[in-house]
Amino acid sequence: MINFEYAQPRTEAEAVEFLQSHGGQTAVLAGGTDLFNLLRSDLIAPKRVVDIKRIDSLKGIQQVSDGLLIGAATTLDEILASPLLSPYHSLRQIADAHHSMQIQAMGTVGGDLCHLPNCWYFRNGYGLLGTVNGESLAADGRNQFHAIFGNRGPAMFVSASRFAPALIAWGAKVRLVGPAPDQVELMPLEYFYVNPKTDKQSVTVLQPGQFVTHVWLPAVEPTSPVEQLSAAYEVLQLEGLDWPLASAAVTLGVSAGIVREAQVVLGHVAPTPWVSLDAATVLMGREVTVELAESAAEAAVAHATPLSENDYKVSIARAAVKRAILKAVDMLNV
Amino acid sequence: MAERKFGWGSRKDNALIGKDIQRIDGVVKCSGKAKYTADFATPGTLIARLLTCKHAHAKLSALDLAIVEKMPGVKAWHQFKEIGAEIKWDGELIAAVAAERADQAEDAIKALEKVVKYEVLEHFVDEADKAGAEAAKRLQKLGRNARSEANKDDVDAGVKKAFADAKVVHKGTYGIVTISHMCLEPHGTHAEWKGDDLDIHMSTQAVSTTPAQFAEGLEIEMSNVTVTADYEGGGFGSKFAAEEWGLATAKMAKQAGKPVRLMLDRATELKVAGTRPSGFAEISIGAAADGTIVAWDSVHWGTAGIAGGGVDVTKLPYVFDFPNRISQQYGLMCNTGPNKAWRAPPHPQLCALTMTAMDDVAAKLGMDSYDLFLKNLSAVTNGREAVYADQMRIAAKEIDWKAKWHKHGDTKGPVKRGLGMALHTWGGGAGACKCTVKIHPDGSVESFVGSQDIGTGTRTVISIVLAETFGLPITGVKVNLGSSKYPASAPSGGSITVGGVSGAHRRAAQTALWQIFDKVQVKYGLESTDGLNAKDGSILNGGDKVCTWKEACSLLGKMPLEVEGTGPKDDKLTSAVVGGVQMADVSVDTETGIVRVHKFVSVQDCGLIIDELTARSQVTGALTMGIAYSLSEERIMDNKTGRYINSDLQNYKLPRIGDIGELVAIMYQPDSEYNRGVIGLGEPPVISPGACLSNAVANAIGVRVPVIPLTPKRVLDALKGARA
The missing domain is CATH 3.30.365.10 (Aldehyde oxidase/xanthine dehydrogenase, molybdopterin binding domain)
Structure with a gap:
């Protein structure tokens, strides 16, 4: 770890200012559960670390006119405890599935969304794309935990965020501030992620000096005739702290037993969260049954492009989609 | 007087032996009072960090440690590999630097990373790939082990016939991959010189044999070295040696004139601190209709690192042997970290191969x-x-x-x-053990043994043996172990410790007790010592109290009674x-x-x-x-x-x-x-x-x-x- 400056802003504007110096060679510190590993491994070497935990507006969950705003520095424990989030089952399920008191106490929503890939080639110093002499190590190397979708470009890693699939399925947006002092942007979370084509790119659209302040969630109307159901299913090899082998999140709008709206998003299968319109289409206008969930799951993985060692992940992704759908309608029985 | 024989006595009379007794050091461990190697920080202790190689096979072509000499806080350095030396696996140690603070040592290592140069060589690391190893000239044909009851003169023909006569023949491929040693407490050493004397605190399975390794490596006399291991977070077969990093720690402490502590980080621990070899096999088994296995034919391969080797052919099939069998071993010489005995070597692999096929x-x-x-x-x-x-x-x-x-x-x-x-x-037979049991005239008891408690409960077991023998509560005895200055005992490996220490301590304790009985006989005018027994803090004669334990011990006079116990012996204690x-x-x-x-x-x-x-x-x-x-x-x-x-x-x-x-x-x-x-x-x-x-x-x-x-x-x- 190299020495760095440490800044502790109290406002978003201060944070933007602090992040802009050193030509943007700065890093955001929230819970630190990923950042410290990156620093200690010298995978990143920021000149300044900007700690956003003291910015009050970034903490906690608040109701706004058209939904909820989750501050980027909100911890997983706060997600679990918030009554405002009780209609958003999939989010709580993700927070709970971390199975680690330490991560739940320290880890934040913003940190999860910006978590860099766990690809072991990246983490061992071969760059974001994991290359030697321009050749991908994962392409036909040790790729058992790598992508089965979106892997026809140079990136083979899987997106590390555990919340992103569920949030995208909910139609969440991210609020970004910076790099210009007054610049504020609200964008669908789906478009926040980038499948990088070069080592210079990152996994999100964030520019130097820009950071995530909030996640916006649309309101769930309890009186709406269309019931909003959701679930997430993460396939975890270990019962303790472990990264999913694959995951799926679904949000269903159900009216009189019929699916009227459906979003299906897979996680840990591609360099970005992976939206499956095919699976959603299968569900639309139908009543959820085990057979329908299986059909949707099959549609979700039909176009998978597994690498040399990760064909098994297709089966796991299929199971995750099926189970997330069944879980959402309370029919899961495994 | 009846002949005095060492023994464990009747099961029903035991007050402590065979009961559920919590570890006597449980509280100090759980409360953080127990000091492990990483906790040792005598005044002025420097912290060392390692430069390791990131290539599986290479030659060290350039490295100059002079650049760290003037770096802030740096007080000592050590180069493990000379220029031109061959590096044979990822993680091999290249250099170490000791500094006043960890970050200073890390900065120095970073500076070295920028200047170290390697000539990268071809590597082979796929432990399952026998054909690939052969192509890369990394395959060793090792031992063959065969017998046939069907045809003792022509074993191959006999085995072939047994398969031909079998009701069913099963063929399968099996494997168990390499794992690394993963002690909760990684390897590490704290070294401090006091004049010519070297004090080593380290997590070791062998306090009695490690000083010789330090002495040899440092060219000093064995009597100058003291190795101490108070509390340890596991060994499992990986902690028998002083190790190159341990010797480097002592050398840097000498250079700096200050104590130095070097603990392996987890990645280095996994890479260099020892592995359990892999085993892959093609196995054929012939069996009769009732399931009786009549024939076995196996070819197995695996690796213990660059040395090749793998799982001992003479032990396959495992536990069972069959009337007609052939087993053939190959070794793969891989650019991977070295093997170290891993809990029950190599039985888990033998068992996995044999019993899955069965x-x-x-x-x-x-x-x-x-x-x-x-x-x-x-x-x-x-x-x-x-x-x-x-x-x-x-x-x-x-x-x-x-x-x-x-x-x-x-x-x-x-x-x-x-x-x-x-x-x-x-x-699991008893290992060599020597101990001293000391009984003071006030009735207090202590013992000394150059064994170690690697987390298994050795302290507790010795305490139980002594307390049971003397009829005392477990708190009435004080066990001292984990120092090379105590009577020499075998390393703790191969499940030999509990037999070794319990036998030796029982012998010493019973010998001491008999001497006390003799004094009690004289003092209290007893006809014989045959009926004497130590129980509940008293000396009993046929169930009647003669005197208290303390009164009996007071008969020793001014000097404590010291008895040496040894083992193993052929006396049925173990x-x-x-x-x-x-x-x-x-x-x-x-x-x-x-x-x-x-x-x-x-x-x-x-x-x-x-x-x-x-x-x-x-x-x-x-x-x-x-x-x-x-x-x-x-x-x-x-x-x-x-x-x-x-x-x-x-x-x-x-x-x-x-x-x-x-x-x-x-x-x-x-x-x-x-x-x-x-x-x-x-x-x-x-x-x-x-x-x-x-x-x-x-x-x-x-x-x-x-x-x-x-x-x-x-x-x-x-x-x-x-x-x-």
């Missing part, structure tokens, strides 16, 4: 696996056929085998349940050779490949048990470790870069408490076992889990997952292969 014979015959193992017990080589049969009966009752058993693969639904079993053996049977009930999610352990039963003998609680803890620890290497733990080498690509605790997957399931440790100790005396227990229960869990998974899904650990990938790949 279980597949049962599946092929449509037999209950239990019946096949039972049928073949006459072929066990350790003479414990009847004990195994009894242990199988007990384990089967505990896991409800007969009710839950189904034919392999015969279940419905995506999550399938299955049962598996395996059995094992180990020696013995060797144990067996155990394990059965597991698992479920396999055939959509995700995830295996969950519901219940895991171990029935294990180990002769006379000193502390039932500690014994069961050994077993549950072994089952936990077994679940790790059976389901998730593995070293993954990257063929392209030659690197140990998962050398971190995120990807080197170890189970958490939720992955363990219900563990049942049944200690098998009928009088026939009690009367054998003490036998070691550390290794045996870690042997069977691989085969046992693999067999349970095969029973659940009807398909053998050939290679251990049984990860979701391997389970799903096997299922897909079976469907294809």
Whole structure:
């Protein structure tokens, strides 16, 4: 770890200012559960670390006119405890599935969304794309935990965020501030992620000096005739702290037993969260049954492009989609 | 007077031996008062960091440590490899720097990383790839071990005939990958010079033999070295040596004139601190219609690192031997970290290869696996056929085998349940031990032994033996161990410690007690000492109190009584050779490949048990470790870069408490076992889990997952292969 400056802003504007110096060679510190590993491994070497935990507006969950705003520095424990989030089952399920008191106490929503890939080639110093002499190590190397979708470009890693699939399925947006002092942007979370084509790119659209302040969630109307159901299913090899082998999140709008709206998003299968319109289409206008969930799951993985060692992940992704759908309608029985 | 004989006495008279007794050092460990090597920081202690090589095979072509000499805080440095030296695996140690603060040492290492240069050479790291190794000239043809009862003159012909005559012949491929040593406490050393004397604190399994290694490496006299190991977080076979990093620590301490502490970081620990060799095999078994195995033919290969080697051919098949058999071993010379004895070497691999193949014979015959193992017990080589049969009966009752058993693969639904079993053996005879037991005239008792408690409960066991012998509470004796200045004892490895220390301490204690009895006889005018007994803090004569323990000890005069105990001896205090049977009930999610352990039963003998609680803890620890290497733990080498690509605790997957399931440790100790005396227990229960869990998974899904650990990938790949 190299020495760095440490800044502790109290406002978003201060944070933007602090992040802009050193030509943007700065890093955001929230819970630190990923950042410290990156620093200690010298995978990143920021000149300044900007700690956003003291910015009050970034903490906690608040109701706004058209939904909820989750501050980027909100911890997983706060997600679990918030009554405002009780209609958003999939989010709580993700927070709970971390199975680690330490991560739940320290880890934040913003940190999860910006978590860099766990690809072991990246983490061992071969760059974001994991290359030697321009050749991908994962392409036909040790790729058992790598992508089965979106892997026809140079990136083979899987997106590390555990919340992103569920949030995208909910139609969440991210609020970004910076790099210009007054610049504020609200964008669908789906478009926040980038499948990088070069080592210079990152996994999100964030520019130097820009950071995530909030996640916006649309309101769930309890009186709406269309019931909003959701679930997430993460396939975890270990019962303790472990990264999913694959995951799926679904949000269903159900009216009189019929699916009227459906979003299906897979996680840990591609360099970005992976939206499956095919699976959603299968569900639309139908009543959820085990057979329908299986059909949707099959549609979700039909176009998978597994690498040399990760064909098994297709089966796991299929199971995750099926189970997330069944879980959402309370029919899961495994 | 009746002849005085060493012995353990009647089971029913024991106040402490065989009871559930908590560790006497449990509170200091749990409260953080116990000091481990990483806690040693005598004034001025420098912190050292390591420069390691990131190539699997290379020559060191440039490195100049002079650049660190003027760096802030740097006080000492050490170069492990000379320019031109060959580096043979990822993680090899190149240099070390000791500085006043850790970050200063890290800065120095970073500076060295910028200037070190290597000439990169061809590497080979794929331990399963026998053909690839042959092509790369990395294959060793090693031993062949054959016999035939059918034709003693022409063994090959005899084995061939036995296969031809067999009712069924099963052929299969099996494997168990390399794992790394993963002690909770990594390797490390704190070294401090006091004049010519060197004080070493280190996590070691061998306080009595390590000073010689430091003396030789540093060219000083052995008497100048003191090795201390008060508390340790495991050894498992990886901590017998001073190690190059230990010697470097002492050299840097000399250079700096200050104490130095060097602990391996986890990645380096995984890469260089020792591995358990892999084993892969093609096995053919011929069996009669009733399941009796008549023929065995195996070719196995694996690696213990650059040395090749692998799993000893003379021990395959394991526990059983069959009337006609051939086994042939190959070794793969891989650019991977070196082997170190890993808990019961190499029995877990032997067991995994042998008993999964046997279980597949049962599946092929449509037999209950239990019946096949039972049928073949006459072929066990350790003479414990009847004990195994009894242990199988007990384990089967505990896991409800007969009710839950189904034919392999015969279940419905995506999550399938299955049962598996395996059995094992180990020696565990007493190791060499010398101790001093000292009884003071005020009745206080202390002992000294150059053994060590590597986390197994050795302190507690010695305390129980002494307290039982003298009729004192366990708090009435003070055990001193973990120093090379105490009477020399064997390293703690191979399950030899409990027999070694309990035998020696019992002998010393009984000898001391008899001398006290003699004084009591004179003082109290007794006709004989035959009826004397020490119990509940008193000396009794035929059940009547003669005097208190303290009164008896006061007869010693002004000087303490010091008695030396040694062992092992042929006096039935200790013995060797144990067996155990394990059965597991698992479920396999055939959509995700995830295996969950519901219940895991171990029935294990180990002769006379000193502390039932500690014994069961050994077993549950072994089952936990077994679940790790059976389901998730593995070293993954990257063929392209030659690197140990998962050398971190995120990807080197170890189970958490939720992955363990219900563990049942049944200690098998009928009088026939009690009367054998003490036998070691550390290794045996870690042997069977691989085969046992693999067999349970095969029973659940009807398909053998050939290679251990049984990860979701391997389970799903096997299922897909079976469907294809």
